[in-house]
Amino acid sequence: EVHLVESGGDLVQPGGSLRLSCAVSGFTLTNFWLNWIRQSPGKGLETVATINEDGSKTYYLDSLKGRFTVSKDTATNSVTLRMNSLRAEDTAIYYCARGAYGTTGVLDYWGQGALVTVSS
Amino acid sequence: VLTQSPATLSLSPGARATLSCRASQSVSGFLAWYQQKPGQAPRLVIYDASNRATGIPARFSGSGSGTDFTLTISSLEPEDSAVYYCHQRSDWPHTFGPGTKVDIK
Numbered sequence: 458e459v460h461l462v463e464s465g466g467d468l469v470q471p472g473g474s475l476r477l478s479c480a481v482s483g484f485t486l487t488n489f490w491l492n493w494i495r496q497s498p499g500k501g502l503e504t505v506a507t508i509n510e511d512g513s514k515t516y517y518l519d520s521l522k523g524r525f526t527v528s529k530d531t532a533t534n535s536v537t538l539r540m541n542s543l544r545a546e547d548t549a550i551y552y553c554a555r556g557a558y559g560t561t562g563v564l565d566y567w568g569q570g571a572l573v574t575v576s577s
Numbered sequence: 578v579l580t581q582s583p584a585t586l587s588l589s590p591g592a593r594a595t596l597s598c599r600a601s602q603s604v605s606g607f608l609a610w611y612q613q614k615p616g617q618a619p620r621l622v623i624y625d626a627s628n629r630a631t632g633i634p635a636r637f638s639g640s641g642s643g644t645d646f647t648l649t650i651s652s653l654e655p656e657d658s659a660v661y662y663c664h665q666r667s668d669w670p671h672t673f674g675p676g677t678k679v680d681i682k
Contacts, residue, residue, distance in 0.1 A: 501662075501673060501675055501676065502619070502662060502664075502673035503670075503672075503673070504670050504671045504672070504673075507671075516669050516670070518670050519670065552618055552619075554618075557621075557624070558624075560666065561666065561671075562607065562609070562664070562665075562666025562671045563609060563621065563624045563625070563666065564609070564611070564619070564621055564664075565621050565630065565631070567618035567619060567620070568618065569618060570618055
């Protein structure tokens with residue numbers, strides 16, 4: 458059975474850093490695209506970052522301006538989102554989601570989400 | 578940019594629900610619909626405009642191409658109460674619409 462479980466959500470001060478992890482099971486990480494999607498009351502659902510099967514291609518939301526980095530770790534069967542220079546507008550629930558059928562954008566399995574709050 | 582209408586739909590059980598999603602430029606057939614209930618992650622309902630995801634009941638159907646898309650729920654069940662989002666994967670960044678809330682009264 459496919460599972461994705463996010464961890465690492467926390468309260469962090471503006472300008473701080475945070476690392477979110479998405480532990481996957483039930484499928485082979487190197488066979489699928491993985492995505493990070495966030496949801497906030499102000500901006501709704503946004504696709505933040507995506508990474509391809511072998512981790513050689515990554516794409517990011519333009520407005521992030523290089524502050525976020527996504528990577529895969531096959532040793533731990535997980536995907537990591539490193540977030541730097543955090544701002545209040547990064548406050549959101551962050552979901553990881555699997556891309557189905559060899560795509561990045563058909564999101565067939567989602568984790569339960571991790572809450573990131575950026576506030577002083 | 579994806580826009581959805583109406584913002585809220587309030588219907589009785591057994592009624593037919595028609596949700597609309599319009600793209601500001603063509604997304605070809607690369608449009609999906611997701612259902613989200615309170616406190617839960619979104620769930621894939623329809624992908625590539627008209628394909629039902631695994632486990633989705635046959636009362637859900639999708640249609641459209643280019644810029645205009647429709648999600649139809651043929652006969653509403655109480656468990657269909659949720660917010661429905663459309664999502665395009667034609668161009669990066671992939672984007673979501675603002676959602677349509679379906680209330681079963």
